[in-house]
Amino acid sequence: MRELGINQLYPPQKAALDANVEYGQSLVIATPTASGKTLIGLIGIVNSLYDHPGSLAVYTTPLRSIAYEKKEVFDKLRKLGLTTRLEVGNLSLGPRAADILITTYEKLDSILRNNPSVADNVSIVVFDELHYIGDEKRGPILEALVTRFLYSSQRPQLIGLSATMPNIEELAEWLEAKPISMNWRPVPLRESVYKDSMLHYPDGSTEDIPIVSPLSYINPLHKFIEEGFQSIVFSQSRRRVANLAEKTAKTFRDKLTYDVARARELAREMLKTEGSRQLREKLAQLITMGVAFHHAGLSNSQRRLVEKGFREGAIAIIHATPTLAAGVNLPARVVIVEEYYRFEAGMRRPIGVYEYKQLAGRAGRPGYDKLGDAVLIASRIDDAEYLIAHYIRGEIEPIESKLSNLKSLRHTILGITDSGLVSTRDEILRFMARSFYGYTRGIDDIKHVVARSVNNLIQWGLMESSAEGQLIVTPLGHLVSIRYLDPLNIPKLKQIIGRTRNYTETILLYLVASSPDMTKLPVARREEEYIMDRAIEEDPELVDLIDWFGPDELRSLKILFLLKDWINEVKDDELASRFNVGPGDIAYIVETGEWLTSSLSEIMPLLGLPMEVAQRLKILAKRIKYGVKEELIPLTSIPGIGRVRARRLFEAGYKTLHDLAMAKPEDLALIPGIGSATVRAIMEYFGRTREAEKYKLIEEGEKSGLEAFMD
DSSP states (O other): OTTTTOOSOOHHHHHHHHTTGGGTOOEEEEOOTTSSHHHHHHHHHHHHHHHSTTOEEEEEESOHHHHHHHHHHHGGGGGGTOOEEEEETTEEESOTTOSEEEEEHHHHHHHHHHOGGGGGGEEEEEETTGGGGGOTTTHHHHHHHHHHHHHSSSOOEEEEEESOOTTHHHHHHHHTOEEEEOOOOSSOEEEEEEETTEEEOTTSOEEEOOOOOSSTTHHHHHHHHTTTOOEEEEOSOHHHHHHHHHHHHHHTTTTOOSOHHHHHHHHHHHHTSSSOHHHHHHHHHHHHTTEEEEOTTSOHHHHHHHHHHHHTTSOSEEEEOGGGTTSSOOOBSEEEEOOOEEEETTEEEEOOHHHHHHHHTTBOOTTTOSOEEEEEEOOTTOOHHHHIIIIISSOOOOOOOOTTSHHHHHHHHHHHHHTTSOOSHHHHHHHHHTSHHHHHHOHHHHHHHHHHHHHHHHHTTSEEEOTTSOEEEOHHHHHHHHTTOOTTHHHHHHHHHTTOOOOOHHHHHHHHHTSTTSOOOOOOHHHHHHHHHHHHHHOHHHHHHOSOOOHHHHHHHHHHHHHHHHHTTOOHHHHHHHHTOOHHHHHHHHHHHHHHHHHHHHHGGGGTOOHHHHHHHHHHHHHHHHTOOGGGTTGGGSTTOOHHHHHHHHHTTOOSHHHHHTOOHHHHTTSTTOOHHHHHHHHHHTTOHHHHHHHHHHHHHHHHHHHHHHO
16 A cells, blocks of 8 residues: 555445455455556455465456556565566567566467466456346457366355446355445545536526527536536537547637646647657647547547646536547546437447446546536437436446357357367356356257257367267367457358459458458448549459458458558558548557458468468568568568658668668658657667667657757
8 A cells, every 4th residue: 555655545445454354355346447456456466465375366357458557556666576568469668577467358368368377376366347148249358267266166256346237246156256336536526417408406506607609518518617627528429529639729728727738748749659740740630729639539648648637637618429438547527418319330329338337437536526417418319317217316237248159259268279278069058057147047058059059160170069969169170269269260161262263462361351350341322433433443352252342341441441551551541441441540550450461361271272372461461560561571671661761761772771870861851751760779779879879869869859949
């Protein structure tokens, strides 16, 4: 507590100590945001590591942003002699033999598939955001992870953390853990509904709000801004949060309370981030006015800058999509839920009570505020009384298993069989009976779905069944498992392979873009004609592979053409305009594309294709990683040399690493876009330390001069 700067325990933390968390007792904690759940996990971790010397503690989360945040907190434990390691995606930070592993659900599952013995040394696992069991995408992975540890003969201490779980008793019983549920918050929350120029409170009282704008959310926001409060405004779509941020900035020009000097510094940092220049300039301009927007289309660095600016008081208002509430710990004095309907599968649907509570729960900053306000803006069709009854007083939806679908079951069964946890159909059933799905539905209810999943895996050549009934994972199945691929990739690949012989760049990219593991982008009506016309022009064989231009095919083709333009060095601004994407979208598709292409390069020989195709896929994976044509791959291996600078160096005559190794730094500095920082990076890469040091000094001088000029 002393190392973390904590002076007293909150009631949920006291309850966890009373429940013997430090003596290895498994717990499920459901308490509001900012009520001290992380410390409960740390108490369990520190005591478990001291009681089991040489063991491993695991802290796993649904999102990378949360993992990064926890790494910063856990690094303070170095003074206690404990080390931490962060593993998310392809990034690893910290010593390999660290005491505490901080990771995401998917990464932890991948680690255990590739090295099952890791689980034998785990003494405690903390599952952050345990309510994600009910999430369509991440729920099955989280549930399979929890079940893996419950099924193990060396069961570690398990701690599940969540803001709210209405059926906590049921989940705790499944985990064989003690439940702790409290509504206590360090900052009391006052909820209200804005309708007809009034704030309506659950106790029946109302408060008149002066109308200053036809935009409903502006009016209650104006009340709180006059009091100097920081606010987060939640809407459901990226386009809406960006548009409303501009309207907010214009409405409250020169009226917001924020650190103007720091905002200007942040704006300069924003201009240096990656992606579309138009987006960067728009965000930078808004930040100088004390406003920003935040959504998944922004790059990681852009989102972190916005979060940092809000924490430092340089941003007064953030317009955000709900992803912010599900990510980092970023409370505000005021939260306005501006929109509670969203389009799903072409239908306008209201959000759930749980999601509303997640958004509203961000109101109130511990240590700064005595009260947090959450305001729900009523739509024209809903009255205040209904919204108070449904959202403020309403029952939160119970958490239900999402492990029941065939896709999730096949993925799970292949993983647990390949890692040696199970080896027969009966053992798979026993494992599934230990899952939350099996616990709530009963083994008889899931037998047929499990049997069908196993049969699919055998039919697709990923598993074999011996005469004695032993299930054996084939080399192809092992590769699919450790590469963390959806088994459905195999029949889809076989289908495409059976219909083509000419593996052009376009066809190889189609294999990647049409994978079940590739996140698909929505296709607007205005994009459909462009995509279909381009498909016809691009490669006649591509059209032969596509039965018809349905919604799924159009989404795959959109990814295909985005990746093709990316590796052929189309500029970021043009990509953003052509495909209606942000830098965050591009980064995610590029990362997924590189992983899938690299995986396919290993799988293709096992499907009978020549090694030449595998080799071309390996080269394609590097091109996707760096966003370049093949000739630039060597240059982009130098840290700090991205696709734009690599092309400028190439066109200036520096076509190989040997050319750069022999280059004069003063000649490199004359190339447009190759500044002192890049020259220094090149010199450092080739071990020319004296010249690197010289350009480091020049770089620092340029930086201070630029800042003086900007001021």
